[in-house]
Amino acid sequence: MIQVVGWVTLILYSAGRVDMCMDRTSYADSLLPNDPVLSHVLRTLDEHGLPQMSVRPMLGQLLTVLSRGCQRALEIGTYAGYSGICIARGLAPGGRLVSLEQRERHAELAADNFRAARLAEIVDIRIGDALEQLEMLVIEGGEPFDLVFIDADKPRYGLYLETVLPLCREGAWIVCDNVLARDRVLDPDNQNPTPAAMRHFNQSLFHHPRLTSALLPIYDGIALMRVGHASD
Numbered sequence: 747m748i749q750v751v752g753w754v755t756l757i758l759y760s761a762g763r764v765d766m767c768m769d770r771t772s773y774a775d776s777l778l779p780n781d782p783v784l785s786h787v788l789r790t791l792d793e794h795g796l797p798q799m800s801v802r803p804m805l806g807q808l809l810t811v812l813s814r815g816c817q818r819a820l821e822i823g824t825y826a827g828y829s830g831i832c833i834a835r836g837l838a839p840g841g842r843l844v845s846l847e848q849r850e851r852h853a854e855l856a857a858d859n860f861r862a863a864r865l866a867e868i869v870d871i872r873i874g875d876a877l878e879q880l881e882m883l884v885i886e887g888g889e890p891f892d893l894v895f896i897d898a899d900k901p902r903y904g905l906y907l908e909t910v911l912p913l914c915r916e917g918a919w920i921v922c923d924n925v926l927a928r929d930r931v932l933d934p935d936n937q938n939p940t941p942a943a944m945r946h947f948n949q950s951l952f953h954h955p956r957l958t959s960a961l962l963p964i965y966d967g968i969a970l971m972r973v974g975h976a977s978d
């Protein structure tokens with residue numbers, strides 16, 4: 747009997763220790779103050795029966811850090827507006843975000859969420875295929891972008907990058923999410939389109955004449971790039 751009580755105590759104690767011990771990313775996310783606007787976005791996804799695939803909180807915060815003071819930002823993959831809100835929050839007065847989204851349903855939900863966040867006036871959601879929308883932006887020839895966030899269909903990241911580069915100011919930031927493709931890039935035998943394209947994309951970042959790049963192996967992998975020739 748004493749032995750049974752001892753085992754139960756040990757199991758409960760161990761469980762408590764496991765609960766108390768967070769992983770690194772949960773710890774980092776836990777440092778951020780409660781954010782009712784972003785919590786609302788996540789709730790609207792549940793309410794619409796859509797999967798939770800917004801950026802994780804500290805990546806959202808990184809986007810706010812990088813967009814601080816920027817005039818013009820571009821996002822590829824709006825979804826419910828979570829990352830867009832994080833970017834728009836950091837922009838300089840008068841700054842604007844252009845956000846590209848293929849699905850009308852997502853764009854409508856994002857528009858509601860930008861309104862709820864009181865950011866609707868500075869966000870321009872463009873509905874349609876991102877590549878076609880980017881080509882339109884090239885034709886329009888507006889002011890260059892200071893920050894670009896790429897978070898849409900993974901096999902086209904390389905194409906998106908090459909298309910947005912002429913739209914970027916020297917010194918602009920480019921951020922890409924999911925570059926580890928849920929660790930599938932780690933297995934060279936996995937030749938499925940997403941991991942194969944992402945391995946090629948990741949490698950190319952470190953040989954690109956116009957980019958200084960870093961790959962951060964946090965969350966699902968974040969690529970962080972600065973636009974500019976190495977001699978600049």
Ligand SMILES: C[S@@+](CC[C@H](N)C(=O)[O-])C[C@H]1O[C@@H](n2cnc3c(N)ncnc32)[C@H](O)[C@@H]1O
Nearest residue numbers: 800801823825828829847848875876897898899
């Ligand atoms: C992972 S979600 C983006 C999440 C969002 N960045 C956030 O953190 O709140 C990817 C989005 O990209 C959109 N998308 C996928 N392929 C696209 C394409 N070819 N053109 C435009 N949008 C696309 C999807 O409909 C989806 O809304």
